[in-house]
Amino acid sequence: xxxxxxxxxxxxxxxxxxxxxxxxxxxxxxxxxxxxxxxxxxxxxxxxxxxxxxxxxxxxxxxxxxxxxxxxxxxxxxxxxxxxxxxxxxxxxxxxxxxxxxxxxxxxxxxxxxxxxxxxxxxxxxxxxxxxxxxxxxxxxxxxxxxxxxxxxxxxxxxxxxxxxxxxxxxxxxxxxxxxxxxxxxxxxx
Numbered sequence: 001x002x003x004x005x006x007x008x009x010x011x012x013x014x015x016x017x018x019x020x021x022x023x024x025x026x027x028x029x030x031x032x033x034x035x036x037x038x039x040x041x042x043x044x045x046x047x048x049x050x051x052x053x054x055x056x057x058x059x060x061x062x063x064x065x066x067x068x069x070x071x072x073x074x075x076x077x078x079x080x081x082x083x084x085x086x087x088x089x090x091x092x093x094x095x096x097x098x099x100x101x102x103x104x105x106x107x108x109x110x111x112x113x114x115x116x117x118x119x120x121x122x123x124x125x126x127x128x129x130x131x132x133x134x135x136x137x138x139x140x141x142x143x144x145x146x147x148x149x150x151x152x153x154x155x156x157x158x159x160x161x162x163x164x165x166x167x168x169x170x171x172x173x174x175x176x177x178x179x180x181x182x183x184x185x186x187x188x189x190x
Contacts, residue, residue, distance in 0.1 A: 057086060091123050095134075097112060100142060101189075103146075108141055114163070115179070122179065144161075
């Protein structure tokens with residue numbers, strides 16, 4: 001060996017190890033990103049069942065489940081710019097509700113309506129299951145203390161309990177509730 005060969009520095013062994021580590025990390029990142037994309041697109045890890053719950057309907061959009069218009073000269077609805085971006089549909093119970101109040105000789109008689117911002121299926125289900133819904137609502141009224149029906153806060157709490165009873169009954173029968181609020185059309189305590 002000549003002197004000049006001894007004086008030259010030897011190439012480092014293992015310089016390729018850093019490149020291999022960086023390459024392995026890059027491959028793991030690409031694989032993880034690909035797996036995430038596949039899960040998000042539903043290709044893996046998700047059931048392919050389509051959720052068929054009633055959808056919120058924006059003001060001005062067509063409701064694919066809307067009830068047929070009965071009036072031939074009906075004026076089209078014009079929505080205001082304020083409030084919610086979703087339209088509200090109402091269901092009015094045809095008959096009044098009359099019930100004794102809990103631990104009292106008093107009676108309450110109310111006329112009620114309910115609202116939803118979901119598509120027309122919720123209103124169809126309300127009509128279909130009105131008998132079961134009425135029974136659940138009468139149970140709520142019968143479980144109401146007389147003192148509760150005299151205050152505004154008590155009436156609001158009763159409205160929330162009635163809405164919950166409707167949604168519970170609809171969920172039990174159709175798999176989805178959809179009622180947002182209950183309204184008093186008349187309210188009499190005797």
